Amino acid sequence: MHNVSPSAGDLAEELPDNEAAWRRATVSAGAALFKDDGIFRPDQEWALEVTDEARKPIYFIQITAWQAE
Numbered sequence: 001m002h003n004v005s006p007s008a009g010d011l012a013e014e015l016p017d018n019e020a021a022w023r024r025a026t027v028s029a030g031a032a033l034f035k036d037d038g039i040f041r042p043d044q045e046w047a048l049e050v051t052d053e054a055r056k057p058i059y060f061i062q063i064t065a066w067q068a069e
Contacts, residue, residue, distance in 0.1 A: 018058055025050045029061045042067040 015021045029048050033040055040046065042065050050059040 014053075021050050022059055025059055025061055029063065033063055040065060 013024070015024055025048055029046070032046060032048075040063075045062065045064045047063070048061040049057055050061075051057050
């Protein structure tokens with residue numbers, strides 16, 4: 001994950017296929033966003049990158065917040 005703790009290295013895990021990787025990524029992104037600590041604020045961006053064994057990107061989830069004027 002980018003701009004979120006824990007870092008990407010902390011979340012590395014091998015999964016059986018791309019569908020399992022997508023499910024795990026969406027669960028992880030949701031958990032990071034909806035933590036009770038309220039650290040995600042307007043004008044912030046979080047990103048989660050899912051890669052294969054060769055570190056080639058498979059999926060990229062990006063969450064951006066902004067305040068309407």
